[in-house]
Amino acid sequence: MDPFESIKATFFQECEELLTDMESGLLAMEQGDDDSETINAVFRAVHSVKGGAGAFGLEELIRFAHVFETVLDEMRSGKLHLTDEVAKVLLRASDVLADHVAAARSGGSVDEGRTVGMIADLQGLIDQDRAAELGLNEDGDTSAVEEDFGFVPVVLSLDEPAADAPEVDVAALMAAAAAPPEVPTADGAGTAGAPFWRVTFRPKAEMYAKANEAALVLRELARLGDVEVALDASAVPPLDQLSAEQAYLTWTIRLSGDKSEAEVREVFEFVEDDCDLEVTREGEAVAEISEPSFAADEDASASAVEAAAAAPLDLDALLARVSTPPAEPAAPTAPAPEPVAAAPLPAATPPAQDPARLDVAGLIALAEKASQDHAQTQSTPAKAEPKADQKAEARAAAGPATAATPTIRVDLDRVDRLINAVGELVIQQAMLSQRVFESGLARSSDVALGLEDLELLTREIQDSVMAIRAQPVKSVFQRMPRLVREVADMVGKKVRLVMDGENTEVDKTVIERLSDPITHMLRNAIDHGLETPEEREAGGKAAEGTVRLAALHRGGRIVIEVQDDGRGINRPRVRGIAVAKGLIAEDAVLSDDEIDNLIFLPGFSTADVVSDISGRGVGMDVVKRSIQALGGRISITSEPGKGSKFSMSLPLTLAVLDGMVVSAADQTLVAPLSNIVESLTPRAEDVHLIGGRDAVICIRDTFVPLIDVGVALGFRDTPLPPASGVAVLVESEGGGKAALLVEAIQGQRQVVIKSLEANYQHIHGVAAATILGDGRVALILDVDALVTTSRRKAPRIEKRMAV
Amino acid sequence: MTDTVTQGVAQRRELIAFRIGDQEFCVDIMSVREIRGWAPATPLPRTPSFVKGVINLRGAVLPIIDLGARLGLNTSEPTARHVIMVVHIGERTIGLLVDAVSDIINMSDDLVQPTPDVASDQVKTFVKGLFALDGRMVSLIALDRVLPETEAEAA
Numbered sequence: 001m002d003p004f005e006s007i008k009a010t011f012f013q014e015c016e017e018l019l020t021d022m023e024s025g026l027l028a029m030e031q032g033d034d035d036s037e038t039i040n041a042v043f044r045a046v047h048s049v050k051g052g053a054g055a056f057g058l059e060e061l062i063r064f065a066h067v068f069e070t071v072l073d074e075m076r077s078g079k080l081h082l083t084d085e086v087a088k089v090l091l092r093a094s095d096v097l098a099d100h101v102a103a104a105r106s107g108g109s110v111d112e113g114r115t116v117g118m119i120a121d122l123q124g125l126i127d128q129d130r131a132a133e134l135g136l137n138e139d140g141d142t143s144a145v146e147e148d149f150g151f152v153p154v155v156l157s158l159d160e161p162a163a164d165a166p167e168v169d170v171a172a173l174m175a176a177a178a179a180p181p182e183v184p185t186a187d188g189a190g191t192a193g194a195p196f197w198r199v200t201f202r203p204k205a206e207m208y209a210k211a212n213e214a215a216l217v218l219r220e221l222a223r224l225g226d227v228e229v230a231l232d233a234s235a236v237p238p239l240d241q242l243s244a245e246q247a248y249l250t251w252t253i254r255l256s257g258d259k260s261e262a263e264v265r266e267v268f269e270f271v272e273d274d275c276d277l278e279v280t281r282e283g284e285a286v287a288e289i290s291e292p293s294f295a296a297d298e299d300a301s302a303s304a305v306e307a308a309a310a311a312p313l314d315l316d317a318l319l320a321r322v323s324t325p326p327a328e329p330a331a332p333t334a335p336a337p338e339p340v341a342a343a344p345l346p347a348a349t350p351p352a353q354d355p356a357r358l359d360v361a362g363l364i365a366l367a368e369k370a371s372q373d374h375a376q377t378q379s380t381p382a383k384a385e386p387k388a389d390q391k392a393e394a395r396a397a398a399g400p401a402t403a404a405t406p407t408i409r410v411d412l413d414r415v416d417r418l419i420n421a422v423g424e425l426v427i428q429q430a431m432l433s434q435r436v437f438e439s440g441l442a443r444s445s446d447v448a449l450g451l452e453d454l455e456l457l458t459r460e461i462q463d464s465v466m467a468i469r470a471q472p473v474k475s476v477f478q479r480m481p482r483l484v485r486e487v488a489d490m491v492g493k494k495v496r497l498v499m500d501g502e503n504t505e506v507d508k509t510v511i512e513r514l515s516d517p518i519t520h521m522l523r524n525a526i527d528h529g530l531e532t533p534e535e536r537e538a539g540g541k542a543a544e545g546t547v548r549l550a551a552l553h554r555g556g557r558i559v560i561e562v563q564d565d566g567r568g569i570n571r572p573r574v575r576g577i578a579v580a581k582g583l584i585a586e587d588a589v590l591s592d593d594e595i596d597n598l599i600f601l602p603g604f605s606t607a608d609v610v611s612d613i614s615g616r617g618v619g620m621d622v623v624k625r626s627i628q629a630l631g632g633r634i635s636i637t638s639e640p641g642k643g644s645k646f647s648m649s650l651p652l653t654l655a656v657l658d659g660m661v662v663s664a665a666d667q668t669l670v671a672p673l674s675n676i677v678e679s680l681t682p683r684a685e686d687v688h689l690i691g692g693r694d695a696v697i698c699i700r701d702t703f704v705p706l707i708d709v710g711v712a713l714g715f716r717d718t719p720l721p722p723a724s725g726v727a728v729l730v731e732s733e734g735g736g737k738a739a740l741l742v743e744a745i746q747g748q749r750q751v752v753i754k755s756l757e758a759n760y761q762h763i764h765g766v767a768a769a770t771i772l773g774d775g776r777v778a779l780i781l782d783v784d785a786l787v788t789t790s791r792r793k794a795p796r797i798e799k800r801m802a803v
Numbered sequence: 804m805t806d807t808v809t810q811g812v813a814q815r816r817e818l819i820a821f822r823i824g825d826q827e828f829c830v831d832i833m834s835v836r837e838i839r840g841w842a843p844a845t846p847l848p849r850t851p852s853f854v855k856g857v858i859n860l861r862g863a864v865l866p867i868i869d870l871g872a873r874l875g876l877n878t879s880e881p882t883a884r885h886v887i888m889v890v891h892i893g894e895r896t897i898g899l900l901v902d903a904v905s906d907i908i909n910m911s912d913d914l915v916q917p918t919p920d921v922a923s924d925q926v927k928t929f930v931k932g933l934f935a936l937d938g939r940m941v942s943l944i945a946l947d948r949v950l951p952e953t954e955a956e957a958a
Binding site: 196281421423426427559646667668674714715752755758760761763764765766771775776777778779 | 843844845846847848849850854856857858859861863864865866872894896897955
């Protein structure tokens with residue numbers, strides 16, 4: 001992959017994370033959380049997406065993100081208040097933004113009408129005059145966007161703050177100092193009399209604590225137009241009173257040019273909460289401004305260097321001070337206003353002409369004096385050090401909102417290889433113990449004891465390795481709020497989605513396949529389960545329906561529940577439809593539970609009108625089949641008028657299967673436990689032959705086919721006498737029941753699934769293979785294939801065939 | 804990884820020679836991963852008779868092909884003296900059951916003669932060529948034909 005593409009791939013990965021952050025923030029806002037931190041988080045996410053998009057020239061994405069961002073900015077500055085309506089529009093906008101990102105990623109395009117409509121909606125939130133002022137009606141002012149490389153905050157938030165921040169800052173500062181951008185000439189030629197912005201920028205200590213950099217902000221501002229920067233360092237106290245963590249500096253910037261206030265403020269958006277910022281429009285009194293400007297009578301480049309380096313100057317003084325006693329830890333003292341540890345700045349010793357310089361000179365003098373007093377200097381850093389630690393901690397504590405625990409991305413292949421190797425280790429270990437045991441060594445011998453330790457270790461390794469693949473179901477759950485919104489909009493119902501247990505972990509392979517069934521069940525719950533707002537109110541319920549999506553661990557499996565508080569299953573109607581469609585006999589006697597479960601039958605649909613969302617009659621049976629394909633089960637409980645609850649239980653991993661180990665025709669076979677209903681010893685009188693070979697067994701007055709596994713697989717020609725074996729009642733995915741006749745049941749075990757197709761090919765009646773504790777391969781039965789083969793009465797294929 | 808003898812110019816290559824009954828065969832050494840003793844295999848249902856079943860090769864499920872039966876030779880039940888040659892065929896790894904591994908041969912491609920017309924079609928499918936070695940005849944096996952290609956063929 002060429003480097004640009006790989007950067008782009010990283011951008012999209014980050015986008016995904018940002019979009020997730022954004023959505024969770026918006027959802028919090030929908031719940032009425034108008035905390036500025038939340039709004040800021042959302043704003044930052046959108047802004048970072050926009051910034052990155054700018055770097056890659058993704059015009060449509062930028063244009064939309066810009067509008068979105070502007071609205072959020074209005075909100076952030078308190079001009080727009082959070083209402084239900086606003087939150088809903090913002091949520092929909094976030095969906096559109098996600099679409100844009102997806103389109104940019106795949107190179108596709110987004111429905112233009114939807115985008116335009118969304119932009120109109122967003123603009124509708126802010127009044128038109130403001131919109132015009134903010135430049136929203138222009139075709140997305142990309143120029144401002146491109147300059148504004150929004151990636152920086154993302155990178156910083158992932159860094160270990162204390163260690164890396166100084167380095168970053170030094171580099172940035174050096175760049176700022178070395179290459180002054182279009183910093184204007186001092187006398188601001190040609191702008192006299194023209195209107196300009198006067199910006200007063202007074203950083204607070206928190207801003208530096210978050211590793212923000214005043215010089216970078218100023219440089220950014222300089223790109224908007226001609227600037228004149230004046231530093232007011234009068235607040236800097238004498239060195240012995242100077243606190244390393246306080247901020248004392250104030251800049252006054254005169255910015256000419258015809259930029260809007262929003263554009264000016266945008267420069268400060270990452271530091272806005274941590275500084276005092278005044279932006280005023282002034283049209284005259286140029287002279288007033290230039291007075292405090294130290295740059296007035298110096299040449300252009302010097303002023304630029306100083307503008308960038310103004311802050312670090314007093315740091316140099318500090319450095320000078322600490323350089324005398326070399327044993328003294330310099331770093332803790334250094335995070336003075338600017339956390340630039342040992343930046344050797346070119347502008348370190350210019351003539352002192354302005355207040356700042358004078359002060360610095362004073363500081364240096366003070367420092368020299370102070371350095372002679374060893375005890376005093378030692379005590380200062382001693383105090384500063386714990387403070388610095390605290391600061392780092394505080395920063396770390398503030399971080400986690402955005403930065404999760406450090407993670408690495410690993411190829412799934414590598415993990416799979418590791419899992420395979422560990423699986424083999426477990427088998428090998430079991431074989432070894434068996435051999436040692438057979439060799440007649442005493443249980444208390446060193447070898448046996450060592451083996452026991454080894455066993456514990458292997459188990460632990462296996463558990464940890466399986467945990468690597470385990471992922472929280474969050475990645476699936478977080479896609480659901482959007483789905484619920486869209487479906488609810490489409491059917492005109494009000495729905496609140498409550499999610500529980502998002503952090504429940506399950507194997508990655510299972511997660512990937514959870515999405516479809518959950519989607520189906522949610523659609524079903526909203527479309528069929530919930531009533532319309534009017535009906536709900538008439539029934540004495542809140543107009544807004546609640547759908548609860550929950551995940552939990554139960555008995556070594558993961559259970560997903562979708563519960564609604566709607567009307568519940570209309571049993572007479574379900575029954576009527578089932579009869580009308582010929583799914584059940586008219587006079588069939590069914591329990592409530594059985595009626596509820598009719599909805600899982602193929603071709604069943606209760607919706608009177610086939611809607612876009614569900615109701616094609618392929619719904620629930622598809623869900624059931626896909627869940628059974630994963631080795632899971634689904635059930636429904638319902639209470640008329642109160643709602644219904646679907647719960648599906650799935651294995652935690654697809655690499656391991658709960659199986660019943662059986663023997664048939666001298667072979668050891670494994671039947672998946674999820675298929676097994678019960679096992680019983682058949683009595684001879686319950687088994688009846690239909691024709692010559694095909695047998696049925698009568699279990700509680702129901703006849704089900706009896707399949708001799710040994711014969712069905714071709715291991716043996718003559719069927720086992722039924723009474724000498726064990727019948728295992730199984731249910732296939734299609735719902736068909738059959739009894740498998742085997743010689744004996746050896747026990748229940750978790751087995752690791754090994755593919756047969758990898759080295760050979762698919763064999764009818766065999767799902768996969770596994771390796772048992774003795775190292776031999778055992779086949780896992782494909783119950784479905786066995787049952788359907790027997791039902792179709794397909795001609796049996798004899799084992800020994802000529803080539 | 805399979806043989807490319809027929810297309811190559813006079814390249815030198817190493818081959819592993821093995822015996823089945825009283826005949827001698829060989830395959831390219833590069834496609835052989837390891838050679839191990841016979842271990843009882845788990846039979847697979849609905850497979851041709853030359854598929855002996857599957858064994859556990861360090862956690863992988865490895866099908867065992869009785870090469871003699873595949874070539875239409877008379878074979879007896881495998882004993883502990885038989886060996887399994889683990890070979891790569893394309894993406895797959897399979898075990899070939901043979902009587903014994905006899906030699907490693909270093910020879911050049913131009914010594915390989917095409918299979919004469921006397922052989923039956925079945926043999927010609929698997930035997931890519933012949934060559935003489937110290938007065939013995941050695942058949943070069945085309946590994947990619949050894950596995951049953953489709954399920955239909957297996958049935």
